[in-house]
Amino acid sequence: MAQADKVAVIVGAGFGGLNAARALRRAPVQVVLLDRNNYHLFQPLLYQVATAGLEPEQIAKPVRAILRGQKNFDFRLVEVRGVDFAQRRLDTSGGPITYDFLVLSHGSETNFFGLDSMTKNGLGLKDIPDAVRIRNHVLTCFEHAMLEGDPEIRRAKLTFVVVGGGPTGVEMAGALSELIRLVLVKDYPRLNIKDVRILLLEATDTLLAAMPERLRDAAVKTLWRKWIEVRFSAVVADFDGDRVRLKSGEVIPARTVIWAAGVKAAPLNGHLGLTAGRQGRIPVEPTLQLQGHPEVFLIGDASYVEENGEPLPMVAPVAIQMGQHAARNIVNTLRGKALQSFRYRDQGTLATIGRNAAVANVFGIQARGFVAWVMWLGIHIIQLIGFRNKLFVLLNWAWDYFFYERAARLITRD
Amino acid sequence: MAQADKVAVIVGAGFGGLNAARALRRAPVQVVLLDRNNYHLFQPLLYQVATAGLEPEQIAKPVRAILRGQKNFDFRLVEVRGVDFAQRRLDTSGGPITYDFLVLSHGSETNFFGLDSMTKNGLGLKDIPDAVRIRNHVLTCFEHAMLEGDPEIRRAKLTFVVVGGGPTGVEMAGALSELIRLVLVKDYPRLNIKDVRILLLEATDTLLAAMPERLRDAAVKTLWRKWIEVRFSAVVADFDGDRVRLKSGEVIPARTVIWAAGVKAAPLNGHLGLTAGRQGRIPVEPTLQLQGHPEVFLIGDASYVEENGEPLPMVAPVAIQMGQHAARNIVNTLRGKALQSFRYRDQGTLATIGRNAAVANVFGIQARGFVAWVMWLGIHIIQLIGFRNKLFVLLNWAWDYFFYERAARLITRD
Numbered sequence: 086m087a088q089a090d091k092v093a094v095i096v097g098a099g100f101g102g103l104n105a106a107r108a109l110r111r112a113p114v115q116v117v118l119l120d121r122n123n124y125h126l127f128q129p130l131l132y133q134v135a136t137a138g139l140e141p142e143q144i145a146k147p148v149r150a151i152l153r154g155q156k157n158f159d160f161r162l163v164e165v166r167g168v169d170f171a172q173r174r175l176d177t178s179g180g181p182i183t184y185d186f187l188v189l190s191h192g193s194e195t196n197f198f199g200l201d202s203m204t205k206n207g208l209g210l211k212d213i214p215d216a217v218r219i220r221n222h223v224l225t226c227f228e229h230a231m232l233e234g235d236p237e238i239r240r241a242k243l244t245f246v247v248v249g250g251g252p253t254g255v256e257m258a259g260a261l262s263e264l265i266r267l268v269l270v271k272d273y274p275r276l277n278i279k280d281v282r283i284l285l286l287e288a289t290d291t292l293l294a295a296m297p298e299r300l301r302d303a304a305v306k307t308l309w310r311k312w313i314e315v316r317f318s319a320v321v322a323d324f325d326g327d328r329v330r331l332k333s334g335e336v337i338p339a340r341t342v343i344w345a346a347g348v349k350a351a352p353l354n355g356h357l358g359l360t361a362g363r364q365g366r367i368p369v370e371p372t373l374q375l376q377g378h379p380e381v382f383l384i385g386d387a388s389y390v391e392e393n394g395e396p397l398p399m400v401a402p403v404a405i406q407m408g409q410h411a412a413r414n415i416v417n418t419l420r421g422k423a424l425q426s427f428r429y430r431d432q433g434t435l436a437t438i439g440r441n442a443a444v445a446n447v448f449g450i451q452a453r454g455f456v457a458w459v460m461w462l463g464i465h466i467i468q469l470i471g472f473r474n475k476l477f478v479l480l481n482w483a484w485d486y487f488f489y490e491r492a493a494r495l496i497t498r499d
Numbered sequence: 500m501a502q503a504d505k506v507a508v509i510v511g512a513g514f515g516g517l518n519a520a521r522a523l524r525r526a527p528v529q530v531v532l533l534d535r536n537n538y539h540l541f542q543p544l545l546y547q548v549a550t551a552g553l554e555p556e557q558i559a560k561p562v563r564a565i566l567r568g569q570k571n572f573d574f575r576l577v578e579v580r581g582v583d584f585a586q587r588r589l590d591t592s593g594g595p596i597t598y599d600f601l602v603l604s605h606g607s608e609t610n611f612f613g614l615d616s617m618t619k620n621g622l623g624l625k626d627i628p629d630a631v632r633i634r635n636h637v638l639t640c641f642e643h644a645m646l647e648g649d650p651e652i653r654r655a656k657l658t659f660v661v662v663g664g665g666p667t668g669v670e671m672a673g674a675l676s677e678l679i680r681l682v683l684v685k686d687y688p689r690l691n692i693k694d695v696r697i698l699l700l701e702a703t704d705t706l707l708a709a710m711p712e713r714l715r716d717a718a719v720k721t722l723w724r725k726w727i728e729v730r731f732s733a734v735v736a737d738f739d740g741d742r743v744r745l746k747s748g749e750v751i752p753a754r755t756v757i758w759a760a761g762v763k764a765a766p767l768n769g770h771l772g773l774t775a776g777r778q779g780r781i782p783v784e785p786t787l788q789l790q791g792h793p794e795v796f797l798i799g800d801a802s803y804v805e806e807n808g809e810p811l812p813m814v815a816p817v818a819i820q821m822g823q824h825a826a827r828n829i830v831n832t833l834r835g836k837a838l839q840s841f842r843y844r845d846q847g848t849l850a851t852i853g854r855n856a857a858v859a860n861v862f863g864i865q866a867r868g869f870v871a872w873v874m875w876l877g878i879h880i881i882q883l884i885g886f887r888n889k890l891f892v893l894l895n896w897a898w899d900y901f902f903y904e905r906a907a908r909l910i911t912r913d
Contacts, residue, residue: 123642123910142554142907149686150908159689162642162910179646213911228537228576232593272563275573473898473906477891484887492887493556494564496537496576497627 090115090157091185093415094175096165096353098125098148101190101385101404101411108412110155113419114186119177121164123147126213127469129401130478132253134216135343136260137224137268137494138485141213143477146470165191167356170378186380186415189353190408193386193399196349196364206326207344210253219343221496223261226340227269228496231276237338243281244339246329248321249346250287251294252436255304257345258285259438262311267440267489283312284337286319288346293444295398295434300444303453307438321346348399350387362389363396371426373411379418382411390427397429406430437461440486504529504571505599507829508589510579510767512539512562515604515799515818515825522826524569527833528600533591535578537561540627541883543815544892546667548630549757550674551638551682551908552899555627557891560884579605581770584792600794600829603767604822607800607813610763610778620740621758624667633757635910637675640754641683642910645690651752657695658753660743662735663760664701665708666850669718671759672699673852676725681854681903697726698751700733702760707858709812709848714858717867721852735760762813764801776803777810785840787825793832796825804841811843820844851875854900 091114095102098120109116124145133139152158163179168187175182195209208219223245230242247258262283270278285292285308292308292315293301308315320332321342329337350365359367359375366389367375373388375381385404390397397403406429414424433447437458445457452460462482469475485491505528509516512534523530538559547553566572577593582601589596609623622633637659644656661672676697684692699706699722706722706729707715722729734746735756743751764779773781773789780803781789787802789795799818804811811817820843828838847861851872859871866874876896883889899905 123638123908140554140556141911142909145909147686147908153685161646162639163646213909224537225576232575232577271567272561473904477894480891480894490887494537494561495556495559495627497555 091419092117092183093186093188094119094182094184095188095190096120096175097190097192097385098122098160099128099190099192099385099404100401101192101408102188103148103151104405104408105188105190105382105384105412106152106158107155108409109415110157112157112412112416114157114415116155116158117182117184118148118152118158118160119163119165119175119182120148120160121162122212123149123160123162125151125470127474128211129465130469131210131213131216132257132260134213134493135210135219135257136264137220137491138260138264139478139481140493141217143474143481144469145213146474151470165353167353168381170375170381173380184380186418187382188408188411188415189357189381189383189387190385190404191351191353191387192404193348193364194351195344196347197344198347200321200323202323202325203321203342203344206324207248207342209344210257211348217497220493221498222341223264224494224496227273227276230280231273236280240280240282241327241338242340244284244337244341245282246284246286246337246339246342248286248342248344250285250289250292250315251345251347252434254285254287254345255292255308255436255438257343258283258308258313259311259442261343262313263439264491264494266312268491268494271489272494282314282339284314284316284339286316286321286331288318288320290317293434293436296436296444296446297451300446300451300453304436304438304444307442311439311442348386354387364399366396366399372414372424373407373427374414374424382414384408384411390429392429400434402432403429435461435464505833506531506597507600507602508533508596508598509602509604510534510589511604511606511799512536512574513542513604513606513799513818514815515606515822516602517562517565518819518822519602519604519796519798519826520566520572521569522823523829524571526571526826526830528571528829530569530572531596531598532562532566532572532574533577533579533589533596534562534574535576536626537563537574537576539565539884541888542625543879544883545624545627545630546671546674548627548907549624549633549637549671550678551634551905552674552678553892553895554907555631557888557895558883559627560888565884579767581767582795584789584795587794598794600832601796602822602825602829603771603795603797603801604799604818605765605767605801606818607762607778608765609758610761611758612761614735614737616737616739617735617756617758620738621662621756623758624671625762631911634907635912636755637678638908638910641687641690644694645687650694654694654696655741655752656754658698658751658755659696660698660700660751660753660756662700662756662758664699664703664706664729665759665761666848668699668701668759669706669722669850669852671757672697672722672727673725673856675757676727677853678905678908680726682905682908685903686908696728696753698728698730698753700730700735700745702732702734704731707848707850710850710858710860711865714860714865714867718850718852718858721856725853725856762800768801778813780810780813786828786838787821787841788828788838796828798822798825804843806843814848816846817843849875849878
């Protein structure tokens with residue numbers, strides 16, 4: 086790196102930020118990546134940490150370890166509080182940081198849609214502490230149910246409500262059902278499995294809205310076969326920690342609500358002084374630049390881009406491609422070339438529902454059941470970062486598949 | 500189990516309690532094991548979790564999973580608050596529990612010797628949250644040191660003090676040194692390794708007091724070779740979070756003090772209404788029964804037993820043998836046989852200091868260096884509970900050995 090190199094600061098080490106940093110590895114810039122965590126998290130497998138199948142360390146890797154070989158790279162563990170676009174300066178917990186280029190990829194957080202009781206009593210699933218909290222909570226419910234004399238209270242402790250019929254909710258419900266019916270039944274010989282209920286509540290009349298109808302129907306059937314009560318047009322009004330109340334007036338006694346109903350842009354979007362649209366996302370130019378700030382790129386879940394009149398979804402593949410694209414446009418700027426507009430190459434979606442069961446609509450192929458499940462396994466192992474993580478996750482999966490086990494069912498804190 | 504079976508309640512799922520429960524598997528009693536955690540922890544490897552070498556789930560296993568096949572076994576996740584010996588009843592967070600036989604094996608906690616500033620600012624190492632706290636703290640110190648402009652403060656952030664020259668302190672200091680000098684140096688290319696200091700403070704003039712002199716000397720030499728400043732007759736007077744003050748008046752600027760200077764009986768000992776001796780341990784009969792309460796056995800770190808005029812050490816092998824012995828004496832009682840006195844079969848001690856380096860004095864063999872290190876590896880893998888844990892720990896060790904890595908270096912919370 087020459088002393089005169091420009092500095093490209095990237096905010097957030099998620100899929101977008103990490104891929105932007107990597108794509109700049111041969112660019113004549115000094116890359117500085119900021120995150121409040123020291124690791125990159127493979128969020129698509131977070132629900133498996135929440136259901137005791139994987140250990141947190143197996144789906145996360147320290148950012149410094151990932152980008153260790155990249156000469157022009159530096160990492161800083163700080164929290165970003167705001168941006169002074171005029172001065173090209175970030176306000177962070179570690180003091181001010183100035184930039185020549187800025188890539189904002191700070192991502193999203195759980196969207197409780199202003200439901201205060203859910204913010205307080207519900208369980209989101211966006212980061213490692215969330216997942217460990219769900220694992221501890223579910224296992225503690227079983228332990229407390231075993232000590233409970235009142236059958237009504239016992240059943241409430243064994244009622245698990247998952248809200249949201251997107252891929253996260255579907256995968257969470259499926260994994261929870263298998264954790265309970267294949268593994269925990271062996272741990273609790275005195276458990277009456279008829280006391281256990283898992284509900285998947287979806288506000289619309291469709292699960293996995295991005296899938297073709299045939300696969301959506303297959304998913305619903307598979308969920309029912311796994312003893313999950315799938316409820317459509319079920320809108321949650323309130324959860325006081327003891328009972329879930331629906332808009333319809335229905336009341337479900339339950340101690341556990343896992344909220345997978347949506348995400349919104351991370352709070353930093355609110356401190357940028359810009360007008361945010363739906364889900365707190367900020368519209369950007371087709372080049373991913375912020376309007377009026379050509380040196381600033383806003384990518385991933387925090388940015389709003391439309392294609393064919395539809396907003397791009399808040400998913401990892403969009404963030405990955407945007408990160409690579411922002412990096413390319415930074416290089417184009419340095420070379421005095423014209424910037425390119427972003428085009429999303431949609432490779433489809435997958436969701437697994439458990440052993441031998443998944444739905445896949447990828448690379449132009451529609452599949453379900455065992456074939457889709459194998460595709461799901463392969464694609465996730467390939468995408469996991471680091472050979473060691475791949476190896477340990479594969480070993481864990483193989484073990485659990487053959488022995489009907491879940492190794493990580495520890496209650497590590499309250 | 501016949502309806503009329505007597506109930507043996509065991510408090511604590513550590514080495515003592517777990518082995519008592521196992522040894523009662525064919526006894527005509529109903530075994531109820533109580534613990535506030537749902538897992539048994541292999542404490543001898545806890546320092547490797549603290550130094551990012553192992554993941555917590557790899558050295559812990561749910562109690563229900565360990566004893567799943569045992570017909571006369573039940574587990575309850577409760578906290579024990581006291582015992583009414585006259586009524587043969589425990590007071591627990593899950594209500595009262597009555598017993599015919601009681602095995603108290605509630606273990607020990609970190610002993611800060613009344614040093615309030617250390618209780619507040621020091622880092623103990625007795626359970627998983629302790630270990631994760633040390634890991635997070637050490638890694639955060641490195642991240643913050645990288646952001647620090649003042650060289651004095653930066654050096655203080657990179658100064659790590661381990662207090663206590665027993666096996667835990669020695670292993671902790673060695674593992675910390677290797678984490679920093681073999682792994683973190685690669686993560687922090689701008690780190691000046693001369694800014695890093697590790698001190699091992701011992702209050703007496705001897706490390707590893709239970710070892711023969713030849714091996715103690717070898718251990719000190721090995722620690723120095725690993726750039727650890729071993730200090731004898733160094734008694735800590737105070738630690739305010741910024742500097743350690745010794746009784747001698749010496750002041751060491753440091754942000755990290757890991758306290759491995761000793762343990763004392765867990766608080767429950769104080770609620771038993773009995774007279775406790777040194778380290779809060781309660782003297783018991785040679786049969787391990789509580790004086791005046793032949794149906795109550797007190798074992799492990801919480802009990803005080805002398806042999807040849809010396810108290811038995813507070814270590815895992817003593818607790819394991821006591822657990823098995825208490826179970827045998829319960830069976831003897833049921834059969835109307837005479838109870839046996841406990842005799843500890845001391846198989847020696849081991850301590851590892853890092854790659855290819857350990858000292859061992861076991862089974863009548865004295866060894867150091869590579870040979871002792873291989874013995875240490877083998878003995879620990881054999882003792883770890885569960886084939887899966889053995890496999891994953893072995894894989895982790897092999898990987899770290901050949902690639903000079905530590906996979907678990909995540910900062911998972913503040």
